Amino acid sequence: MAHSHDHAHAHAAAGSRTRLWAAFAIIAAFLVVQVVGALLSGSLALLADAGHMASDLIGLVVALVAATVAARPATDRQTYGYRRAEVLGALVNGVVLIVVAVSVTVSAIGRLVAGAGAGAAVGGEAHEVQGVPMFVVAVLGLAANVAVWLVLRGGAKDSINMRGAYLEVLGDLIGSVLVIAAAVVILATGFDAADPIASLLIAALIVPRALALLRDVVRVLFESAPPDTDVAEIRDHLLGAPGVVAVHDVHVWQITSGSPVFSAHVEVEPEVFASGRAGELLDELGGCLSDHFDVAHSTFQLEPAGRTGHEQPQHP
Structure with a gap:
């Protein structure tokens, strides 16, 4: 059963890497097109969307590196292996997202202020945006994002890395729609301020995702219990096992997002040791956590009942 679970996990991991590589190729190719289009059109919204897409590219690189590094076996030095590389990469990705959002916001506000000043001055002109190339590149960007979304959708249920990348692309889809809307407004009315306004909206999309990513990184690095884990419920499940009388010194943390680890001291009745049931009980407790709490x-650590008082002060 364990072998079949490991085989299925390895198969899913290989499929995830293939999907990530395909998504990486699409985004990397179009990122160049988008940056060139932003420079030709003078569109800050396109440049903001390119920054958004660049952050996705970094996220995909992180996911690919993490998937590759995580496959390396544990050693006497790295006893949990190298899976925490994903967390450090996510930290870099979160910082990059914040920098992109701040840079876009400052530039957009600067353009809006300059445009207002130019409009008030006699003969003044605001920053001119070329609506046609902006619109064409934005539509191509939407098509690229839809293609990546379709590639990642099939693996989103198998991997937290894939799920994160999938959700990021959904954000990019909205960003592309905002750029298209701004381009249409510019073409129809000549209202160039639509470009920095769209940029501000894209920055507003980036910030919550960056903060959520950094929050998850902090939770892992501080070895907090996963947000969807109820420690009290786990303790109650363990106490329901035959022969268990108390559970204490409970710790739940994550090596990386989606890889929870659990340890506890379990006091048992004397008959468990006397009858040789210790191994059977350990299998039962491990199966309980695997089946019910993933x-x-x-x-x-199995202990005879009443040993709590002989130990150092415990955690709950």
């Missing part, structure tokens, strides 16, 4: 790595 915790694949768990460690239990």
Whole structure:
């Protein structure tokens, strides 16, 4: 059963890497087109969307590197392997997203202020945006994002990396729609301020995602319990096992996002040791966590009932 689970996991991981590589190729190719289009059209919104897409590219690189590095076996030095590389990469990605959002916001406000000043001055002109190339590149960007979304959608349920990339592309889809809308407004009315306004909206889309990503990084680095894990419920499940009388010194943390680890001291009745049931109980407790709480790595220290008072002060 464990072998079949590992085989299925390895197969899903290989499929995820293939999808990530395909998404990477599409985004990398179009990123060049988008930057060139932004320079030719003078569109800050296109440049903001390119920054958004560049952050996705970094996220995909992080996911690919993490998937490759995580496959390396654990060693005596790296006893949990190298899976936390994903967390460090996510930290870099979150910082890049914040920098992009701040840069776009400052530039957009500068253009709006300059445009207002130019409009008030006699003979003044605001920053001119070429609507046609902006519109064409934005439509191509929407098509590229739809293609990436379709590539990643099939693996979103199998991997948290894939799910994160999938959600990021959904954000990019909205960004492309905003750029198209701004281009249409510019072409129809000549209202160039639509470009920095769209840029501000794209920046507003980036910030919540960046903050959520950094929040997840902090949770892992501070070894907090995963947000969807109820420690009290896990303790109650363990206490329901035959022979268990108390559970204490409970720790739940994550090596990386989606890889929870559990350890606890479990006090048992004397008959468990006397009858040789310790191994059977350990299998039962591990199976409980794996089946009900999706915790694949768990460690239990079995102790005779009443030993709590002989230990150092415990955690709950």
